[in-house]
Amino acid sequence: xxxxxxxxxxxxxxxxxxxxxxxxxxxxxxxxxxxxxxxxxxxxxxxxxxxxxxxxxxxxxxxxxxxxxxxxxxxxxxxxxxxxxxxxxxxxxxxxxxxxxxxxxxxxxxxxxxxxxxxxxxxxxxxxxxxxxxxxxxxxxxxxxxxxxxxxxxxxxxxxxxxxxxxxxxxxxxxxxxxxxxxxxxxxxxxxxxxxxxxxxxxxxxxxxxxxxxxxxxxxxxxxxxxxxxxxxxxxxxxxxxxxxxxxxxxxxxxxxxxxxxxxxxxxxxxxxxxxxxxxxxxxxxxxxxxxxxxxxxxxxxxxxxxxxxxxxxxxxxxxxxxxxxxxxxxxxxxxxxxxxxxxxxxxxxxxxxxxxxxxxxxxxxxxxxxxxxxxxxxxxxxxxxxxxxxxxxxxxxxxxxxxxxxxxxxxxxxxxxxxxxxxxxxxxxxxxxxxxxxxxxxxxxxxxxxxxxxxxxxxxxxxxxxxxxxxxxxxxxxxxxxxxxxxxxx
Numbered sequence: 001x002x003x004x005x006x007x008x009x010x011x012x013x014x015x016x017x018x019x020x021x022x023x024x025x026x027x028x029x030x031x032x033x034x035x036x037x038x039x040x041x042x043x044x045x046x047x048x049x050x051x052x053x054x055x056x057x058x059x060x061x062x063x064x065x066x067x068x069x070x071x072x073x074x075x076x077x078x079x080x081x082x083x084x085x086x087x088x089x090x091x092x093x094x095x096x097x098x099x100x101x102x103x104x105x106x107x108x109x110x111x112x113x114x115x116x117x118x119x120x121x122x123x124x125x126x127x128x129x130x131x132x133x134x135x136x137x138x139x140x141x142x143x144x145x146x147x148x149x150x151x152x153x154x155x156x157x158x159x160x161x162x163x164x165x166x167x168x169x170x171x172x173x174x175x176x177x178x179x180x181x182x183x184x185x186x187x188x189x190x191x192x193x194x195x196x197x198x199x200x201x202x203x204x205x206x207x208x209x210x211x212x213x214x215x216x217x218x219x220x221x222x223x224x225x226x227x228x229x230x231x232x233x234x235x236x237x238x239x240x241x242x243x244x245x246x247x248x249x250x251x252x253x254x255x256x257x258x259x260x261x262x263x264x265x266x267x268x269x270x271x272x273x274x275x276x277x278x279x280x281x282x283x284x285x286x287x288x289x290x291x292x293x294x295x296x297x298x299x300x301x302x303x304x305x306x307x308x309x310x311x312x313x314x315x316x317x318x319x320x321x322x323x324x325x326x327x328x329x330x331x332x333x334x335x336x337x338x339x340x341x342x343x344x345x346x347x348x349x350x351x352x353x354x355x356x357x358x359x360x361x362x363x364x365x366x367x368x369x370x371x372x373x374x375x376x377x378x379x380x381x382x383x384x385x386x387x388x389x390x391x392x393x394x395x396x397x398x399x400x401x402x403x404x405x406x407x408x409x410x411x412x413x414x415x416x417x418x419x420x421x422x423x424x425x426x427x428x429x430x431x432x433x434x435x436x437x438x439x440x441x442x443x444x445x446x447x448x449x450x451x452x453x454x455x456x457x458x459x460x461x462x463x464x465x466x467x468x469x470x471x472x473x474x475x476x477x478x479x480x481x482x483x484x485x486x487x488x489x490x491x
Contacts, residue, residue, distance in 0.1 A: 035154065035307055035312050036154040037151065038151065038154070039315060039329065040150040041145055041146055041149070042329055045070075047134070049071065051126060052078060052128065055085075057083060057129045058083060059078055059084075061086070061087045061126050063088070063125070063139065064289070066140050066141070067096050067099065071140050072100045076104065079109045087112075088121065088168065090120055090121040091114060096141070114174075114301065122291075122296060122302050124138060130162075131156065131158075133155045133156075134152055134155075135155055136151070137272045137289060144270065147266055149271045149319075150271050151319075157183045163179060164303070186303070186305060187303060188299075189298050189299050192304065193216070196219060196290070200222040202276065205277045205278075206234075206277055207232070207233045209236070209274050210271045210272070210323065211269070211272055213238075213244075214237050214248070214292045215292055220250060220292065224256070228254050228255075228356070233256035234324055235248070235258045235259070236261075240262045253353065254348070254349070258344070259326065259342075260342050260344065271287075272286075272290055273285065274286040275316055275320060278317045284306055285312055285316050289304060326462075341491060345490075347399060348397065352367060352378075352382060363384075363395070366382050370383075373386075373416075377485055381484040382484070385427065385471040386473075388478035389473065392470065392471065395468070398464060399467070400465075401465055402462070403461050405461050407461060407489070408454050408455070408489050409438070409457050409467065410452065410454045410485075411484075411486040411487075412450040412451065413481065414449060415441060415443065416447075418478050420477075423444075426442070426473075428472050429442070429469060429471045431467070432467070432470070433460060433467055434465055435468075441453075450484065469483060
């Protein structure tokens, strides 16, 4: 077409604002804080062994899987020292728990299997002397210690500990109870889904989610809605059997970014954590045993907590970010693998079908659904230039290419122009990665439909890379550069 874009196009409304830069909260732990974070596997299990060894009156344990002879022996030793030790185990995993059950009962420890009123007793807690509770995302099972990402929080808040002990007494006796949330607690099957929804729905700036299971519709929809209202969403998840591909696609289609692991890589995402609005005065973190599943939220016995403690928030956030980027975490020397790669498409909103630019940034008004420059697929594309005057427009997105991956940028491009030269590139589209030109197109590439282009970006593995498409016209005769169905595939 030869008419200028200004005569043909209905411009999309609203500029895309640059992302707000947030200053991280200092990670120093206040002396009066009742919370202490343990990062696993980086910091090891000595925290739980030391906690049990410190008991002088009582130890109460509720655990899904107990297969740790060091911990079992420590519990027996406390019982023999006159400490009242009680343990609640999940009955559905008797093949895992039976050895511990037998050793504990032989050592005089009071052990029960939990009530059948719960689908699973998935809680992971140790309480000592009615004063200190260790709330974990991980089981006490040496089989998984070295490869499983988990978090534990030692909680000495009196209201929290009292509530945990009240629930333990009821569960040990197989009697019904409506748990108290104390100061910070999140319980299943009573209020975990509503509490986690409130945390997600309250996020204003950022949302980082780390989950072993990612199937609960309400929570996934809330995460998608957060991204759509402008919250920056990142997800780290376990996806061994591609069970949650549809849910991850929902998140990436809305503009969120997802990093997945599989147990075959030797690093397993078992943690269940959410950090909301990191670096702001309203930042909060959830850590606990609750997965994003119907059983976990509505039918199991589960326990977590939501707190605003700066050190816990900072520790989980920095570890999450390392896992998201597939680099060693700051808590220690046990990193996710850097020599393996999970196949994935990394771009958010790759076909612009959300009808909003996010997470793309650039020149306002380039998002297009007009039939004058139709999309290759769906309803939306991005239309750069087409004015017939000196003009420059851009489209950008920043992603992290995992270490150990090959990476390929793909995009479909339609070029139409009023230029008639067959030798001179008057108007140009430049594609850059971190400012380095990786592809160029011009009015000489005009075509009647879309043409697919690919660029090898494997050199950027292990790095954050900003991809930018810049369309620049000279002073006359329009050229339109129309982009659709972009991808950044790693494998």
